[in-house]
Amino acid sequence: MTLALITETKPEDWIYVSEGGATIVFSYRGPHNVQFSDQVLRLRKVPHGSLNSMLLDTNTEQPDDPMTTFQENIISKLVPSEFLPSLVVVVLDEGWLRSLIVLRDGDRPAERRQTDQIDIRRNKGVLATDLIGGTPIAIEVKPKWGYLPTECHLSPETVALKTTTCRFCMHTSFRMKQGDIGTTYCPLDLFSRDEMRVRKSLGALWAGWYESRGSLNNLRLFVEGRMAKPDDDHSVQLLARFFAAGESTDVQNLRELFSSTLAQVLLDSPILPLLSNLQRTLDILDIEGLSRLYTQSSSGSSCDSLGSSIPDPSMEEWKDFVEVYQSDHHSWDHTVPSPGHLRYYLMAYLLSATFKDCSIIIRPKSAYVGSFDATIIDMDIKSMDRLGKWERLDRKIVEHYKSSASQRRCIDSQRVSQSGYTHRFEELSKWR
Numbered sequence: 304m305t306l307a308l309i310t311e312t313k314p315e316d317w318i319y320v321s322e323g324g325a326t327i328v329f330s331y332r333g334p335h336n337v338q339f340s341d342q343v344l345r346l347r348k349v350p351h352g353s354l355n356s357m358l359l360d361t362n363t364e365q366p367d368d369p370m371t372t373f374q375e376n377i378i379s380k381l382v383p384s385e386f387l388p389s390l391v392v393v394v395l396d397e398g399w400l401r402s403l404i405v406l407r408d409g410d411r412p413a414e415r416r417q418t419d420q421i422d423i424r425r426n427k428g429v430l431a432t433d434l435i436g437g438t439p440i441a442i443e444v445k446p447k448w449g450y451l452p453t454e455c456h457l458s459p460e461t462v463a464l465k466t467t468t469c470r471f472c473m474h475t476s477f478r479m480k481q482g483d484i485g486t487t488y489c490p491l492d493l494f495s496r497d498e499m500r501v502r503k504s505l506g507a508l509w510a511g512w513y514e515s516r517g518s519l520n521n522l523r524l525f526v527e528g529r530m531a532k533p534d535d536d537h538s539v540q541l542l543a544r545f546f547a548a549g550e551s552t553d554v555q556n557l558r559e560l561f562s563s564t565l566a567q568v569l570l571d572s573p574i575l576p577l578l579s580n581l582q583r584t585l586d587i588l589d590i591e592g593l594s595r596l597y598t599q600s601s602s603g604s605s606c607d608s609l610g611s612s613i614p615d616p617s618m619e620e621w622k623d624f625v626e627v628y629q630s631d632h633h634s635w636d637h638t639v640p641s642p643g644h645l646r647y648y649l650m651a652y653l654l655s656a657t658f659k660d661c662s663i664i665i666r667p668k669s670a671y672v673g674s675f676d677a678t679i680i681d682m683d684i685k686s687m688d689r690l691g692k693w694e695r696l697d698r699k700i701v702e703h704y705k706s707s708a709s710q711r712r713c714i715d716s717q718r719v720s721q722s723g724y725t726h727r728f729e730e731l732s733k734w735r
């Protein structure tokens with residue numbers, strides 16, 4: 304197969320769609336082209352000022368974007384292909400990228416523009432299925448952490464909190480203290496498989512979207528191929544018309560219609576149980592248990608940061624990892640992790656982070672409400688140097704939550720049913 308060349312399109316053929324911390328996405332709107340029609344372009348970003356300091360030789364052959372190889376070799380072994388976008392490599396060009404920046408940088412949110420920019424030294428990017436364009440609406444949900452950790456690896460100081468309040472709710476509380484906009488969304492409701500709770504969580508996502516003027520990243524709505532904001536009357540009217548199946552509706556009712564429609568889509572799909580299962584089985588020690596195992600295993604270097612002395616795995620090692628995860632993992636006693644399996648557990652935690660950080664795109668199969676496709680996107684490879692930061696953040700979040708007066712009770716339905724405490728679950732639900 305011949306590689307796609309971005310220079311076969313014009314920068315003005317691409318419109319800005321959205322961006323995350325590491326990548327930015329544009330959608331193709333140019334004349335029909337076998338390689339580019341119905342595709343988005345995903346480009347890597349770099350913080351301002353780091354273009355000169357980072358070593359990246361633009362004159363030599365660069366490896367393919369790791370997202371494509373990671374999905375092809377690793378993710379596809381764990382997630383059925385029907386839930387994955389197609390990803391292919393596209394050859395970039397520095398002059399072309401500079402023109403794209405001139406044309407489209409103004410469409411990016413101001414706070415993003417101040418922080419980073421497209422990495423113009425890359426000579427390879429990713430073309431992915433356009434899940435936003437060619438459809439009246441598309442919905443992006445970032446579900447985050449869908450489980451509570453098991454007690455056995457938690458310290459006496461954290462066990463009560465971490466098994467009562469989920470990581471996302473604690474993190475939200477921590478962020479609000481720092482002045483960020485809050486949300487009442489709890490992922491354990493979304494992952495619960497209980498229709499009322501799923502609807503409640505979607506209602507909370509909608510309220511967060513509305514109140515933050517679309518700035519929270521847990522819910523994004525796209526109308527006619529562009530990101531919709533709650534103060535854009537035209538988009539909101541189109542959303543209302545879509546969810547009311549052609550009948551006009553009050554914007555006030557929209558939250559209800561949105562929640563009930565999406566709840567049905569998610570309850571009918573295996574995606575959320577799949578993600579929750581991957582997250583919880585890969586993060587089986589919690590960061591606390593992982594840290595303890597790391598300290599035990601690394602002789603005399605107990606003061607270095609978690610994972611700091613560990614090189615990132617190669618793709619071959621990731622392939623071996625998946626084989627072990629699908630076989631031996633299930634027979635190991637994870638309550639007493641073996642120091643000999645340290646590297647395995649570190650990699651498992653990194654992969655769990657990929658599944659905690661991904662998004663789901665939901666879009667109608669046709670122009671009418673009723674049947675939808677759901678696709679998992681943004682499954683990027685995480686590196687070992689993040690582990691130390693995550694461990695410190697975990698400690699900060701829990702310490703903050705401990706000192707705050709809040710005591711939110713988040714129910715992990717899978718854990719409750721596994722331990723046979725269904726009567727206790729009923730009892731706890733009354734407290735929500």
Ligand SMILES: [Zn+2]
Pocket residue numbers: 468469470471472473488489490491712713
């Ligand atoms: Zn929660």
